[in-house]
Amino acid sequence: MRVVSCLVNEHNLWLVCLALTTCLSGSWTALRLFSRVMQTGGSQRLGWTFLAAVAGGATIWCTHFIAMLAYQGSTPVVVEPILTLFSLVIAIAGVGAGFLFVASSIGRRMPLIGPPIGPGIGGAMVGLASSAMHYMGMVAYRIEGIVTWDGGYVIASVALAVLIGSAAMTAASRKAQGWNALLAPGLLAAATLSLHFTGMAAVSVDPLSPAAGASSDVFTSMAAAVAAVSLIIVGAGATSYVIDDSERAAALERYQQLALHDSLTGLPNRRSYRVHLDDELAGLRESAGKLGVVGIDLDRFKEINDTFGHAAGDDALKVIAGRLSGIRRPGEFIARLGGDEFAAVKRFENQADVLDFTSRIEAAILKPMTLDGWETSVGASIGVAIYPEDGTDKDALVSNADLAMYRAKANIGQTICFYEPGMDEAARDRRNLANDLRAAVERKQLELHYQVQSGVKDGEIRGYEALLRWHHPQRGMIPPAEFIPIAEECGAILPIGEWVLRTACREAARFSGDIRIAVNLSAVQFAHADLASLVQDVLTETGLPAHRLELEITESTIIVDKQRTLDMLRRIKALGVTIAIDDFGTGYSSLDTLRSFPFDKIKLDRSFMAEAPRDPQAKAIVCAVLTLGRSLDIPVLAEGVETEDQLSFLRMEGYDEAQGYLLGLPAAIDRYHNLPGGREDFAEQRRRGWIAG
Numbered sequence: 001m002r003v004v005s006c007l008v009n010e011h012n013l014w015l016v017c018l019a020l021t022t023c024l025s026g027s028w029t030a031l032r033l034f035s036r037v038m039q040t041g042g043s044q045r046l047g048w049t050f051l052a053a054v055a056g057g058a059t060i061w062c063t064h065f066i067a068m069l070a071y072q073g074s075t076p077v078v079v080e081p082i083l084t085l086f087s088l089v090i091a092i093a094g095v096g097a098g099f100l101f102v103a104s105s106i107g108r109r110m111p112l113i114g115p116p117i118g119p120g121i122g123g124a125m126v127g128l129a130s131s132a133m134h135y136m137g138m139v140a141y142r143i144e145g146i147v148t149w150d151g152g153y154v155i156a157s158v159a160l161a162v163l164i165g166s167a168a169m170t171a172a173s174r175k176a177q178g179w180n181a182l183l184a185p186g187l188l189a190a191a192t193l194s195l196h197f198t199g200m201a202a203v204s205v206d207p208l209s210p211a212a213g214a215s216s217d218v219f220t221s222m223a224a225a226v227a228a229v230s231l232i233i234v235g236a237g238a239t240s241y242v243i244d245d246s247e248r249a250a251a252l253e254r255y256q257q258l259a260l261h262d263s264l265t266g267l268p269n270r271r272s273y274r275v276h277l278d279d280e281l282a283g284l285r286e287s288a289g290k291l292g293v294v295g296i297d298l299d300r301f302k303e304i305n306d307t308f309g310h311a312a313g314d315d316a317l318k319v320i321a322g323r324l325s326g327i328r329r330p331g332e333f334i335a336r337l338g339g340d341e342f343a344a345v346k347r348f349e350n351q352a353d354v355l356d357f358t359s360r361i362e363a364a365i366l367k368p369m370t371l372d373g374w375e376t377s378v379g380a381s382i383g384v385a386i387y388p389e390d391g392t393d394k395d396a397l398v399s400n401a402d403l404a405m406y407r408a409k410a411n412i413g414q415t416i417c418f419y420e421p422g423m424d425e426a427a428r429d430r431r432n433l434a435n436d437l438r439a440a441v442e443r444k445q446l447e448l449h450y451q452v453q454s455g456v457k458d459g460e461i462r463g464y465e466a467l468l469r470w471h472h473p474q475r476g477m478i479p480p481a482e483f484i485p486i487a488e489e490c491g492a493i494l495p496i497g498e499w500v501l502r503t504a505c506r507e508a509a510r511f512s513g514d515i516r517i518a519v520n521l522s523a524v525q526f527a528h529a530d531l532a533s534l535v536q537d538v539l540t541e542t543g544l545p546a547h548r549l550e551l552e553i554t555e556s557t558i559i560v561d562k563q564r565t566l567d568m569l570r571r572i573k574a575l576g577v578t579i580a581i582d583d584f585g586t587g588y589s590s591l592d593t594l595r596s597f598p599f600d601k602i603k604l605d606r607s608f609m610a611e612a613p614r615d616p617q618a619k620a621i622v623c624a625v626l627t628l629g630r631s632l633d634i635p636v637l638a639e640g641v642e643t644e645d646q647l648s649f650l651r652m653e654g655y656d657e658a659q660g661y662l663l664g665l666p667a668a669i670d671r672y673h674n675l676p677g678g679r680e681d682f683a684e685q686r687r688r689g690w691i692a693g
Contacts, residue, residue: 019066026059028185031172037103053096060130061091067196083140087133094129098122123169127162153202157195164191262336265321273335291387292354295401298340299379312371323364358416381409385419434490441499452664456655463516466504467666488524497525505542518550523557532571546576554583602629606640613645
């Protein structure tokens with residue numbers, strides 16, 4: 001009641017309201033700035049601490065002096081300026097120390113001063129600083145009278161400032177929203193006001209003379225001036241907070257744009273795609289509906305990079321992305337996952353809506369475009385999985401859409417494919433084969449078969465091509481066309497390729513005479529291995545002369561990384577090993593490739609031999625390749641010779657070598673008991689079993 005009586009009877013209530021307004025607005029601003037102190041570190045934390053301390057300390061100081069001026073005494077009053085300014089310094093320094101302590105204790109999570117003790121201690125520091133400022137200000141407030149103090153009220157005022165200040169900083173250290181966000185500023189203002197008015201209740205003044213002090217108008221003007229200064233300081237702090245908050249919001253928006261969108265095309269990226277898919281699935285679980293998840297992979301995009309360069313490839317992606325953005329309708333989502341992979345999502349009710357969506361995607365991608373003055377186009381393989389039939393969770397739907405997309409890519413003429421359960425079984429079977437293939441070398445399930453390569457005119461055996469065979473313990477013999485692509489995908493081709501090279505050279509070293517051995521190389525081996533060093537090590541280990549080893553590569557292997565591949569081939573050729581280009585005529589068949597690297601042999605693909613004796617066009621191609629080889633001084637070997645007519649045709653045209661079932665079926669090494677090395681009659685070779693019939 002003494003405090004209430006002091007407030008009502010001994011103070012100008014208008015100035016008390018002004019002090020209250022100043023205190024509340026300043027406390028809110030100071031704690032908003034303090035939130036930045038907790039969110040930053042290093043020099044930024046010190047900068048925000050200074051701003052928060054100035055706002056908080058000035059608020060407490062101004063509240064005190066406005067309320068002091070509201071005190072209606074009957075004796076003259078003199079304010080000592082030095083002590084008054086020193087009290088302001090105490091307020092700012094003490095509030096800054098308390099704020100910094102709270103932020104540091106939360107950041108370090110120290111066991112003795114961590115939350116909630118750390119904020120409590122920091123709040124107590126703020127309360128003590130406020131108390132020191134108050135009573136220093138009271139010392140500066142000189143009254144012509146006898147001043148007596150009630151110790152109980154003094155202790156109570158300090159205790160209230162410490163306890164409520166601790167509660168205020170504890171609340172400020174926690175995340176709060178809505179009305180709870182006003183709790184901490186309200187408590188901080190309560191700590192300041194309770195300190196002041198309880199402290200003022202402790203004061204009793206007996207005037208020494210009845211002389212009047214300053215008029216109430218003067219006190220009111222001074223209070224207004226102090227309040228104005230306080231509001232300017234608080235306004236400056238609030239402005240700093242608002243500007244920073246706006247900049248942070250703008251920066252956050254930019255970061256979100258970068259984080260959720262592809263930097264090249266501007267389409268949503270993989271992360272955004274997965275977030276959107278999660279949201280769509282969450283919505284569908286609460287309401288009936290279906291969702292189409294679409295996987296998109298561009299076809300022939302690599303040809304654009306190889307032909308026009310990667311910059312043109314980027315331009316093509318931008319064009320395609322712009323078209324895909326243009327065809328989107330409400331409820332449709334399209335993203336770029338990376339490289340030439342895209343994905344889409346569409347909520348629908350009728351299956352026709354999904355077909356229309358995928359058809360629009362296909363049409364947008366297939367439309368021709370102009371790059372560097374040349375008109376070109378790409379294709380697309382599109383796979384679709386439907387929720388809930390093809391999966392009820394995100395990962396299953398994405399995986400099944402990819403399976404359908406790979407089926408579309410594998411099937412010529414089918415660009416859009418919907419998921420079917422059998423695809424999952426095929427993928428699982430493929431994964432099982434990959435796992436078995438990784439252990440095939442250690443389990444000795446692989447073996448080499450050899451097919452003879454003979455001179456066309458004399459039938460002399462020139463060499464053998466090593467062909468890989470896999471005898472699976474449960475599935476039996478698995479065709480190379482089935483397991484070689486799997487080996488390249490899973491990385492097993494590297495140890496398998498090394499085993500093939502080492503085994504073929506070791507067995508060829510047993511051949512009598514000067515018979516060579518041909519070994520096929522995969523493009524993956526060029527990308528992941530130092531082939532030149534491996535070849536040299538194998539030749540040294542097995543003792544096979546380098547000129548008896550022939551390595552066969554396809555032109556597609558060179559196209560993957562032409563410069564690196566050609567450099568590697570030159571290093572291998574420097575060892576004395578011969579290099580043959582395999583399956584010529586079915587890939588790029590680039591004359592520049594033959595010009596860039598001096599191959600030792602051209603192997604005409606077997607597909608041309610089937611119709612060569614009867615089909616004029618096939619015959620023309622076979623003759624053209626032979627003419628090309630002669631002009632470049634490169635011998636040509638024809639694969640796929642299966643009939644006497646084909647062999648006679650090659651002999652008549654003047655081909656150098658041939659290989660095929662007519663000359664010998666691929667067979668294991670034990671089929672050739674004593675591999676020949678000299679010039680012997682072709683028929684005799686076959687009769688003795690050296691050439692498998």
